[in-house]
Amino acid sequence: MNRLMRQVMASLGLAAFAVPIAAYAGEGNAQDQHHSANDNEIRHVLLISVDGLHQQDIARCIAANTCPNMALLARSGVTYSNAYTPGLSDSFPGLAAMVTGGSPKTAGLFYDVSYDRTLYAPSDTSCSGKQGWNVVFDETTGIDAENGGALTHLDGGGAFNPQAIPHAKIDGACVPVYPHNYVKTNTIFEVVKQRVHGARTAWADKHAWGYDWLNGPSGKGVDDLSRTEINSIDAATGTDYTDVYTHTEQFDNLHVQSIINEIDGKDSTGKQSADVPTLFGTNFQTLSVAQKAPVASGGGYLDASFTPGRQVSDAIGYVDNALGKMVDALKSRNLAGSTMVVVTAKHGQSPTDHTKLVKNGDTLTALLEANNYLDPNGRFGQASTASGNLNDGTGLVGTGLVQTDDVGLIWLRDQSQVQDAVATLKANLSCNAPGICADGPQAYILSGQKLAATFGDPALGRTPDIIVQPNLGVIYTSSKKKDEEHGGNAPDDSHLGLIVSYPDGHHHERHVNRRVSTTQVAPTILRALGLDPQLLLSVRAEGTRPLPDLNEKD
Template identity: 40%
Template sequence: MFRRPARPVTAVAAALAAVGALTATATAPASAHTPVARAGATARHVLLLSVDGLHQSDLAWYVAHHPDSALARLATGGVEYTHASTTVPSDSFPGMIGQLTGGNPGTTGVYYDDTYSNALLPAGTTGCTGAKPGAEVDLTEDLDRNKDSLDAGQGLSGLPGSILNMTGDASSLTDPSKLPVDPKTCKPVYPHSYLKVNTVFDVARKAGLRTAWSDKHVAYEILDGPSGTGVQDLFAPEINSAATGYPAGDDWTKDNAATEQYDGYKVRAVLNEIDGYDHSRTHEVGTPAVFGMNFQSVSTAQKLPGSDGLTGGYLAKGVPGPLLVKNLAFVDKEVGAFLAELRRRHLDGSTTVILSAKHGQSPTDPKALTRIDDGPLLDGLNAAWKAAHPGAGDLVAHAVDDDAMLLWLTDRSTAATEFAKAYLLARSGTGNGIDGTAKPFTASGLKTLYAGAAAARYFHVLPGDARVPDLFGVTQYGVVYTGGKGKIAEHGGAHADDLDVPLVVSGAGAPRGVRVGGSVETTQIAPTILRLLGLNPEALDAVRVEHTRVLPTR
């Protein structure tokens, strides 16, 4: 569950309203080539690594079994936070945005990678006068010029081998016809404009520092922040494109070897950046002050029942299976390559490495898995609503169901949200378990369902907020909403398996051999990065709103 101490929603709303008027005290504009004196800086570079799906228990297991590994050196050579939690929902977008803004979804305005806004108009709207707001905000591969191509539609020849030649201007690969429309300007809303607060990259750029990042969709240009220029070099090959050399129709996540190959492209990009080049190694620009990447291969090893002749997921509660063990070793090897390159370039003494995860994955106990097809549940809800309200249309405007349930409704009244809640909590049926055999479920697989004003309070926003889900459901442990039997884990929920991620800060500015057992949040990474670089954490909008603290060192 959302662990940040409750704050009055009126205070949060007031703070958000004031964000635009506040001045970042340590971010005076400077040329990208102007040396910047940073008082109190303990690092010149911060390398941030997110290993999607990785749990703290996975890291502890690997380090215990491989005490001489790169991951072990990283964890024991710095500060390891053994009780770190990511955002709720525990999805890639809010998880990554939290690490780089210091804010949770109620503050950043980003609840998932595919959501709904009651303040925007649908993509393609051209006549905005009098148009009724209400639009899907899709920040997935669907925004690409060509989502079937690894270069997102840039048109490179020789793919996938030429992928490092992909442009670092990801926004240029976004198809504006697929973006929601601002009713005030009647213009498309790019991801960076949708974000309500600034990012670490925004602050670093204003201080004259170089920035770079590598991620899985061009929609991650959202990390540019409202300035639209936060990330100078964004390398974002499309992970859901057709995987060259693998079965037709499969993307880079459907075969774990393909995911490792995909991650390898981003590793090469970061190695080039460590060496002082842009991601393509074309231009010598200097090692970025803030840079990094996310790994996907651990996540697919947890979600696939099997791949490459190896069983996926966990053998028992928290015990990695052979495919996951292979991928932990893969990540360890690549982290070792980063550490070695930093040493070779004599940057190890001036670089802080931060390791964490956007999200975990649930369940880690294979016996707990219950796969439920959410389609019939939502169809039934719509049918029941129309039966009770002759002439009405569907009640569900948009739904995102992985191992949580997020619903946006066409009718946001208390009566409608309570109707939906009562219907869903009364539904029972049959799903299937880890072996594919029938497995009954109750209450639509839900443990707790927050509706209407309760959902708004859960996320610390005012009722009627344009972006907050009208219903947010925390599932029973082990429930994954999916048709068929193609996955054995998911993320997005609020269980410990979703939230309990590793967090290690190692290198310049970090004491060695420290273990912090108190509860921390991955949102604290953002102000910590700025503090390490000698910049003011209060320059981050979300830090001021949520009073997000720098990570403790003891």
């Protein structure tokens, strides 16, 4: 276990789990597994994440017979109609839930753009300067973005952007903190690699280098991590792949082909032979882009009942067709009888009811700046670089940060001001200027002991000091390019689709209505492969249980 991981374990209070940590580190042998995967009917797990996929989307399309492939998966498994993200719905905590079994409290991931008071700047290789760094692990984590360069390569340039990698002082040494060092707990990919003899793992996602954290603290969890960057410039169009959902389909098609290549006994590129992964999967972006698109241009939903607009309807059809291609590939290779398929989402999207949409601009950030809780001119973190280019390593240190979408995560530059800042926020709850639109029944401001109990102690450096959940439908922007967002804990953000489909013919369709969390996906996957879910540190720390009603065959 590396030094950063030891420090993290101490900060999480996980020192008591020395035995499982040793097992996680590969210091035991295969005989101390909970079960042997070789004795289990399930040999492979395919995990599919569809950004924006609500439970209501699944229910509607199955009822309307517009997603026949998803319906087939549901018929041989369990559909969880009351599944939710664990508190925040950005892509990082959303995916971390599925692959660590933990919430942000133990995984330590709150957003792809976040803040850590204990870290030093990328340029501070001796860890001798000021602490507190705005950690940005997004499209600018690839070396194409070095010095603010254009994102010209699909693979992000083929390496990390050194200007995006902060430092930490561990046991007296100043060490770089890559995304896999930043995640605070181990992942299912690591456990499968270490506990199933000869196992291979693979994943494909939207950022080429920011998703390195899926490797877990060992840095070695994913054998084949597809390096594809959705924000890279497509030479054919001169734009990135998020400009319109039909363009995003082209990007997602790369990942569909990666999965088919892996099913066919090749690596994700299709250029080399490789064992079929024991654990593999991918993420879709097309639906998310269609949901965000302005309603006036056919994006989003038509009403509060999740009736899809033209773009969303097309996107769901596209995803369903892609699922069919992957399942057909499993069948053609005689793998459908030994592969469990999980379909869910990192996050939903809000608001689906366009009548609730409020875009007054980033009033939360403006209020914090106006009252001097953050720099009054917005000079904080990566928003203030010497060149004006994001994530070029010249951002300011020790500034605090506010991250807003349809939520507000606040790291104050001076933590002693928490009570004063909360008082200011509470005095400006309305939607009238300079109000923050958090005066509704589902809105709240979280701080102090209640925040620490749910998300971890801000004093340790990673957890925000204050979390603001505004009224349902509020997006802290004035942009006309999107009418929906995610990141918070509104129902449309957090209520997700979740289908666990057992191998062909082994189960009959079931529906489970009890509330579950997407953190339960991770221990469910390990148990299906014959492994002890307790090998995941977050599962032990948070008491995460496998999903219910999957124990017995019909």
